Amino acid sequence: MYIDESGDTIPLSQKGKKHLVLTGCIVDETDVRGIDEQLRAIKKKYYQKPDIEIKSNFLRYANPDLPHSSPIKLMSRAKYDELEAEVAEYLKQIPIELISIVIAKEDYWQQYPSQNPYKVAYMFLLERFQKYLAEKDALGICIIDPREGQVEKHYFGDEINELHESMRHSGREDGRLWSQCPNIIEKLLFSQSDKTAGIQLADLYCYPVFHIYEYDKQPDEYWRFQDITLPKLQRKNGRLDGIGLKYFPGPNKKALS
Numbered sequence: 001m002y003i004d005e006s007g008d009t010i011p012l013s014q015k016g017k018k019h020l021v022l023t024g025c026i027v028d029e030t031d032v033r034g035i036d037e038q039l040r041a042i043k044k045k046y047y048q049k050p051d052i053e054i055k056s057n058f059l060r061y062a063n064p065d066l067p068h069s070s071p072i073k074l075m076s077r078a079k080y081d082e083l084e085a086e087v088a089e090y091l092k093q094i095p096i097e098l099i100s101i102v103i104a105k106e107d108y109w110q111q112y113p114s115q116n117p118y119k120v121a122y123m124f125l126l127e128r129f130q131k132y133l134a135e136k137d138a139l140g141i142c143i144i145d146p147r148e149g150q151v152e153k154h155y156f157g158d159e160i161n162e163l164h165e166s167m168r169h170s171g172r173e174d175g176r177l178w179s180q181c182p183n184i185i186e187k188l189l190f191s192q193s194d195k196t197a198g199i200q201l202a203d204l205y206c207y208p209v210f211h212i213y214e215y216d217k218q219p220d221e222y223w224r225f226q227d228i229t230l231p232k233l234q235r236k237n238g239r240l241d242g243i244g245l246k247y248f249p250g251p252n253k254k255a256l257s
Helices: 029-047 056-060 077-093 105-111 117-136 157-169 197-214 223-232
Strands: 002-007 019-027 096-104 245-248
Touching (some): 002 117, 019 029, 019 117, 019 197, 029 077, 029 197, 056 077, 056 197, 096 105, 096 117, 105 117, 197 223
Parallel strands (some): 096 245
Antiparallel strands (some): 002 019, 019 096
16 A cells, blocks of 8 residues: 655644545555556656656646646646546556545644644554455555655654554554554555655545545546546445545545445
8 A cells, every 4th residue: 555645734823734635545466567567658658757756736737838837847738638638547547446534634633632633544544454455365565655744844754653563563552542453564664756656646646635625625526536536445335435535533524425
């Protein structure tokens, strides 16, 4: 499971975002090579560099009609439209599954004023990954970009790794309860997004979830969510809420299907 976030853990009073979204992109080991080769082919086609980084904000601002800068900026609108369509089709057809955790930061801090919302998001994410692995009688590892924040990156690896290890080996820490996660093997693995295609994929799928919550949109008002991310979110007996998408705290304010 490759993991990335959208949003931040900055207080709203300091111009932080209203939501933090943590998304896990689950890839079967037999599919890793094919998924990576397809993405590298797209990158080479448009940039002649198969190792260039493609993330959600880079891709959106690659549009030459927008004034924003982007490391993958294109000068031709026709080529941008072609790139966006090709990336969208790629994301729709590759064999992956998603789990997204949405934390409403203001409501969260009303209940847990001293707690880091990233930690509770990671706890919910790992519990759901464990359920997925147990149902398949499989083992899994987690790979994450250990930097959080949009401008100045904040390293949080040690804090999250401690939680990861506690959840693998125990069902309790400091009085808190969670599901033990024995099917998750190895310590939490760290890799920056520019070095790992899987984390770039997690980012591309994660931002659309953040977008519909942060800007209070319905699913059909943002095509990247409706067409790309929503179909990949895990379901059980047709149920999405609480399975492939967890909103916390309180009831989910959006009707998703």
